[in-house]
Amino acid sequence: MQIWFNPAAGLEAAIKSVSALEEDFRSDVRIADPRFGDFQANGILPYAKARKANPRALAVETLAKVQESGTLGGIQSEIAGPGFINFTLSAEYLFNWLVNFDSSEKLSAGMAKEGAGTVVVDFSSPNTAKEMHVGHIRSTVIGEAIARLLAQKGMKVIRDNHIGDWGTQFGMLIWAVKNEGYDLDHPGADAVQELQDLYGRGYAHYKSSDEAAALIREELVKLQDADAENMRIWTRITEISKQSFDRIYGRLGIDFDLTLGESFYRDRVERIYKELSECGLAVESDGALVVFHPEHKRFATQPFIVRKADGASNYASTDLATILYRVEELGATEIIYVVDSRQSDHFEQLFLTVEKWFAAKGYALPKLKHVSFGTVLGENGKPFKTKEGGTVKLRELLDEAVERSYAMVSEKSPDLDEAERRSIAEVVGLGSVRYADLSQNRSSDYVFSWDKMLSLEGNTAPYLLYAVARIHSIFRKANLKPGQNEAGASVFESPEELVLARKLLAFGPSMDGVFSDLRPHLLCNYLYELSGAFSSFYSANRVMVDEETVRARRLMLCSRTLAVLETGLHILGLKTLSRM
RNA sequence: GUGGCGGUAGCUCAGUUGGAUAGAGCAGCGGUCUUCUAAACCGCAGGUCGAGGGUUCGAGCCCCUCCCGCCACGCCA
Numbered sequence: 001m002q003i004w005f006n007p008a009a010g011l012e013a014a015i016k017s018v019s020a021l022e023e024d025f026r027s028d029v030r031i032a033d034p035r036f037g038d039f040q041a042n043g044i045l046p047y048a049k050a051r052k053a054n055p056r057a058l059a060v061e062t063l064a065k066v067q068e069s070g071t072l073g074g075i076q077s078e079i080a081g082p083g084f085i086n087f088t089l090s091a092e093y094l095f096n097w098l099v100n101f102d103s104s105e106k107l108s109a110g111m112a113k114e115g116a117g118t119v120v121v122d123f124s125s126p127n128t129a130k131e132m133h134v135g136h137i138r139s140t141v142i143g144e145a146i147a148r149l150l151a152q153k154g155m156k157v158i159r160d161n162h163i164g165d166w167g168t169q170f171g172m173l174i175w176a177v178k179n180e181g182y183d184l185d186h187p188g189a190d191a192v193q194e195l196q197d198l199y200g201r202g203y204a205h206y207k208s209s210d211e212a213a214a215l216i217r218e219e220l221v222k223l224q225d226a227d228a229e230n231m232r233i234w235t236r237i238t239e240i241s242k243q244s245f246d247r248i249y250g251r252l253g254i255d256f257d258l259t260l261g262e263s264f265y266r267d268r269v270e271r272i273y274k275e276l277s278e279c280g281l282a283v284e285s286d287g288a289l290v291v292f293h294p295e296h297k298r299f300a301t302q303p304f305i306v307r308k309a310d311g312a313s314n315y316a317s318t319d320l321a322t323i324l325y326r327v328e329e330l331g332a333t334e335i336i337y338v339v340d341s342r343q344s345d346h347f348e349q350l351f352l353t354v355e356k357w358f359a360a361k362g363y364a365l366p367k368l369k370h371v372s373f374g375t376v377l378g379e380n381g382k383p384f385k386t387k388e389g390g391t392v393k394l395r396e397l398l399d400e401a402v403e404r405s406y407a408m409v410s411e412k413s414p415d416l417d418e419a420e421r422r423s424i425a426e427v428v429g430l431g432s433v434r435y436a437d438l439s440q441n442r443s444s445d446y447v448f449s450w451d452k453m454l455s456l457e458g459n460t461a462p463y464l465l466y467a468v469a470r471i472h473s474i475f476r477k478a479n480l481k482p483g484q485n486e487a488g489a490s491v492f493e494s495p496e497e498l499v500l501a502r503k504l505l506a507f508g509p510s511m512d513g514v515f516s517d518l519r520p521h522l523l524c525n526y527l528y529e530l531s532g533a534f535s536s537f538y539s540a541n542r543v544m545v546d547e548e549t550v551r552a553r554r555l556m557l558c559s560r561t562l563a564v565l566e567t568g569l570h571i572l573g574l575k576t577l578s579r580m
Numbered sequence: 581g582u583g584g585c586g587g588u589a590g591c592u593c594a595g596u597u598g599g600a601u602a603g604a605g606c607a608g609c610g611g612u613c614u615u616c617u618a619a620a621c622c623g624c625a626g627g628u629c630g631a632g633g634g635u636u637c638g639a640g641c642c643c644c645u646c647c648c649g650c651c652a653c654g655c656c657a
Contacts, residue, residue: 030596042599049636081600082637127657164657262657288655298582298653308655315657344584345652374585375651412619440593444586445650451606452592457619458605459593466619474616513596525594528604539612539621558616580619 001073001093003100005110006508008039011087014072015041018065022047027062027085031506036080037088038502044083055083091491094501095553098560102483104567108152111511115153117333120160120326121146124254125339127164128241128261129173129195132248134384134392134448135340138373141434142442143338144254144573145520146371150336152571153515158257158330162322163245165238165261171220172202174233178219179205184236192244195237224266238263248394252430253573260322268321269313272306276320279360281353282306291353304349319350320357327366334367336518341372341443371518374445384448402429404454408462409580416579424580428454428462431574435461438572439524459528464569465577467531471562472578474543474555482559489552496537500557503533507564520572527568534561 004010008029015027028043044062048055059079066072074093080086101107123143126132132140143159151157176198177184188194205212223230242259249256273289276282282289287309293299306317326332337347347370358365378384386392406425413421436453439460440446453460475482492498510526513519543554566576 026597028597033600036600040599045599045637055637084600125657167656169656286654290654302582303654305655310655312655314655341585342651343657346657348584372585377650381650408619413617444593447592449592455606455619460605462619466617470617470620477616510596517596519596521594522596525604532604535620536622538616539618542616544616580617 001096002071003093003096004508005101006512007087007089007097007505008509009512011039011041011075014069015062015066015085018069019062020065021058021062029087031509032086034499034502036084037076037078037086038505039087039089041085041087044085048083059083059085089502089505091493091498091501094498094505095489095491097505098501098556102560102563104563107507107563107567110508111152113153113515115150115155118156118158118331119150119334119336120158120330120332121150121336121338122160122162123147123338124245124249124256125162125164126241126245128238129169129192129199130241131192131196131391132245132394134376134394134397136394137397137433138340138376138437138442138446139338140249140252140254141437141573142371142373142520144252145434145438145571146336146338146518148571148573149515149518149520155334158332159255160326161245161256161259161261163241163259163261165241166263166266166318168220169199169203170223170234170237171216171218172206173199173237174202174219174223174230175205175216176202177233177237184233184240187240191240195240248398251398252434253575260325262315262318265318265321265325266313268325269307269317272317272320272324275361276306276353276357279357281356281360291349293349293352296352298345299349299352302345302349304353306353316346316350319346320353323350323354323366323368324363327364332366333364334369336369336371338371338373341374344370344372369518371442373442377445377447379447379449381447398430398433400450401433401454402426404450405429405432405462408454413580420579424577427575427577428465428580431461431465431569434573435464435524438520439528441521442519459524461574462580464527464531464565465574465580467534468562468565468569468576469578469580470538471534471558471565474558476578478544478555480555482562484555486552486556486559488549489556490549492553492557494537494541496533496540497554497557500530500533500537500561503530504557504560504564506530507568523568523572527565527572530561530564530568534565 008031012027012029019025025047026043027041029039029041032038032040044059045055048058056079063077063079063085067077074090076088076090078086101110121143124136124140126136147157147159173195180198182198202216206216219230223234276291281291285303288305289307290303290305292303304316305314306320308314323335326335351368354368355365376384384392402425405428406421409421409424409428432453437446454462457463492501506526510522514523537557541554543551543558545551569576
């Protein structure tokens, strides 16, 4: 009996290798409706259609060859309907799969792809001198999950936080710091808020008169000319901001390999202007240097401005310089931008420009991908704000999630001591915020709801974490470690055992979709279904029964469910609990 | 105006390159704790998949037309 980690992929390969069909034939094996079996191959139908052949006959012929090849040990197969091939795994097959894949390491090995190369994941990207707010949550959470996914896939991953640490706002900020004699070496407890307020007053002054505006522009010019005092102020502002970011990243368990902000590229944009002009891509237009794409419906006339009319760079120029740096210095073969969908025009123009520019120069073109996502909305369907209409700070949002979780833990498990309830609340609260974001298709806007994300019902972090905690609890009560006392296990019998085992085997096929489109919500869907299968099993089948063979097989199911749930949740960036 | 994303149960959303009788959760109704965590489980009910055409053995998914919502479109990022 051949046991495939991913039975869908295994069956597909098995069919392909024996069929005498043309090269373009794909058997298209996927998870089937349980009514028909575990997996179904649908590929015969479109193949036969294209050739006006009889699909049913072709299916019969193909299946006969697969059966003869002897790879279907433990797998029952049959033709159904117009030419579907259905496969049903025997309980023995399911059992052997669980025996084989008995640890997170083996699951990871099973998932590993041929994924080679170096990928830079560009995510989070807050601005200095500003609080991180709810608008950063999606990029941060989705970006980290994608970074983990790619690492799982076997790629070298570089997490790069491209912070907004350069630009016109520093003129106002520096002016305000000087004007108020603000002591950057001894900032208050809420330093970033103070910087944000200073910026506000600088901005007000900038708007107040032409003389004021001129004065502020002068501070900016001095900064750009590396004036010592202004550089010192700017450097301190950056340090203070980074400390504040790091508190949040630390809490979320996110560790950037690089934090190279826009300022890092300020001396690297000249080369961009030069090369883009040389290869005829960039042209002067209304005093600015811009790139048009004549073959494109809109970008033929909608310019990509790489240098402003006043000679200053902008995010197009720094983004171009950043790509060059990542390719030349970091060896990136792929760059992924986890940025909200409102910037999709920018990235489309950026990528088009890079393709032409790199082709002209003979540079190695990396794969460029914009992983976009929608806006976080409040329950009124408008962008998420505080009751007063202000921006929701990320720090406060995380605090509230943890507080709410603490209240729930205290209500549900009052017997646990306070320290443990606090640490449980941290995991549940942060996990809930992350999971709520990840479990939704990233391309659409998402409605932020405290009640929904912290609910124990439905597709939520607490529901999944609860399943994990219950499994841990079984082992704790039995004084066993996961994986122990499985010897002599008998083959699965009860409907709940079989449903759970089948769901465990669906891990590999589910992950394929997650990898191919970088869509974490598919992993969430899978983990939710797995938790549901476990909860049903748990309710209907007592694990610690007297009969040893039954107990052993149920312990095995618990251990494997735990391994898959924890592996999956960790890929998503969630921590798990042994008690809650 | 051009383009992007969306419109699926009362609400929030899934629906894997066209597959078999469109699925969850919440809300509603009804059951289940002397037994490993009831933060759970089981059941019932709920649909002209925005509208209309088309393609074919088969369409929520592909093509065309139209309606509605959000977003982006020259010097912010």
